[in-house]
Amino acid sequence: MKAEYRDTGSSTGSSFKTRFFVDKEFPAAWHFHPQYELTYILGSTGIRYVGDSMNNFEHGDLVLVGANLPHCWKTVGNQTENVQCVIVQWDEGLLGNWSNKPEIAHIRSLLRLSLRGVKFKRDKALELEKKLVNLVEQEPFERLLSLLWVLQELATTDEYELLAGPGFTHSLSLQESERINTLYNFVKENIKTQITLQEAADQVSMGRESFCRFFKKTFNKSFFEFVNEYKINLASKMLIDTDLSVSEIGYSIGYNNLSFFYRQFNKFMNMSPSKYRKQYQRIPILS
Numbered sequence: 001m002k003a004e005y006r007d008t009g010s011s012t013g014s015s016f017k018t019r020f021f022v023d024k025e026f027p028a029a030w031h032f033h034p035q036y037e038l039t040y041i042l043g044s045t046g047i048r049y050v051g052d053s054m055n056n057f058e059h060g061d062l063v064l065v066g067a068n069l070p071h072c073w074k075t076v077g078n079q080t081e082n083v084q085c086v087i088v089q090w091d092e093g094l095l096g097n098w099s100n101k102p103e104i105a106h107i108r109s110l111l112r113l114s115l116r117g118v119k120f121k122r123d124k125a126l127e128l129e130k131k132l133v134n135l136v137e138q139e140p141f142e143r144l145l146s147l148l149w150v151l152q153e154l155a156t157t158d159e160y161e162l163l164a165g166p167g168f169t170h171s172l173s174l175q176e177s178e179r180i181n182t183l184y185n186f187v188k189e190n191i192k193t194q195i196t197l198q199e200a201a202d203q204v205s206m207g208r209e210s211f212c213r214f215f216k217k218t219f220n221k222s223f224f225e226f227v228n229e230y231k232i233n234l235a236s237k238m239l240i241d242t243d244l245s246v247s248e249i250g251y252s253i254g255y256n257n258l259s260f261f262y263r264q265f266n267k268f269m270n271m272s273p274s275k276y277r278k279q280y281q282r283i284p285i286l287s
Contacts, residue, residue, distance in 0.1 A: 014140040016090035016147065020133070023083050025075040030181040032172075035089040036114060037065045038150075039073070040125065040132045043084035045241070046075040047233055049184070050117035051164025052219040054229055056237050062125035062132075064154065066114035067092060069164065070177060076188065076234060077241075086132045088147065106155035107148070117163035124159040167220050179204040180218065187230055192254045195227060231255070232268040239277040246273045 017035075030049060041061040048057040050071045057073060065071050075083060098104050110118070128150060135146055154160075172180075186203045187195065200223055201211035215223045231253045238249045247258055250273075255261035265273050 014143060016088065016094055016144075018086070018088050018135045018143065020136045021083065021085050021087055024079070026073045026083055028072055030070050030072045030177060030184060032068045032070045032177070033089075034067050035091055036067060036111065037071075038088040038132075039063050039065070040086045040129070041073075041084075042086065042129075042133070043081045044075055044079055045237060046073060047230070047237075048073050050119075051168040052221070053117065053163040053165070054226075054233060055119070055163070056233055060122040060125045060129075062120045062122075062128070063163070064110070064114045064118040064120075066111065066117065069115060069117055070172060070180070071117065072181075072184075074184070074188070077237065086136060088132075088135060090147070107151045110151065110155035113160075113162065116166070116168070118154075118160050119163055120154060120157070121159035121161075124154075124157055128153060165220055172218070176214070176218070179206075179214070183215075183223075187227055191231065191234065192252065194254065194256075197223065228264045229268055232265055235261075235265060235273065236269060236276060236280075239273055240280050246277075249273070 025044075026046075039062070041057050041059055043059060045056065045058045048055050048061065048063065048071075050063065050065060051069055073083075073085075095104060095107070099108055131146060131150055135143055135150075138146060182203050183200060186200065197208050197211070201208050204211065206214065212223065215221075215226070219226060221229075234253055235249050238244060238252070239246070242249070244252070250258050250261035255264075262272065265271075265276070269276055271279075
């Protein structure tokens, strides 16, 4: 699947687009579009890519992506439920002349932050869940008022984090976006193997030195740092979702040297795998 520029359009009778998305997985590759996008996850888990950031997602994940910021959500591993999410997309012109009104000042600031992607804390997202779900079925006028209310709520909270680094560049060509998506898929499909730099460069028809410069310029990290970050995100998900031992998880994602696995986990998660599992493992629901 190639990354692409997308123009999302609007819902019938409305100046912006809302939809309730259900499928086995997210079909979109790493892509960008001129619309702002608010995505709320109701079901499924996986890894979310926004700019040069990479994080796990689950129910309660609420993210605002700014205009032309590359992004995608990818399911990983065995899924026990379909992807379910609410997606809201709107153009810069939605607020029109309102954007200069003092009443919109907080929302205006939020939209500026969204150029790096904004992830809201789970408690705040769950608080807004009903309002977000209702957006899909509302009449156009009520939907617009509800969206403004949601944006104002998000604009006046400090329960958020920025996703893409300050040095991430938005000025990627379609060819560069396609290269990134090819590499995402290559890493995902070869997670258990020891990927070499030459193999990665061959995937996008580049020499090793050119490939290294391209990757570092795009993500401000080396390719192997990206691979290890992906593996540790996957490991953290497995620590929560499975009963596999720490060593079994390390081996399953291609770490033949468990000491190196432990060092990488500490590097990205600031704690050991065992401590992470104790802190975040879900309590089983007894039937």
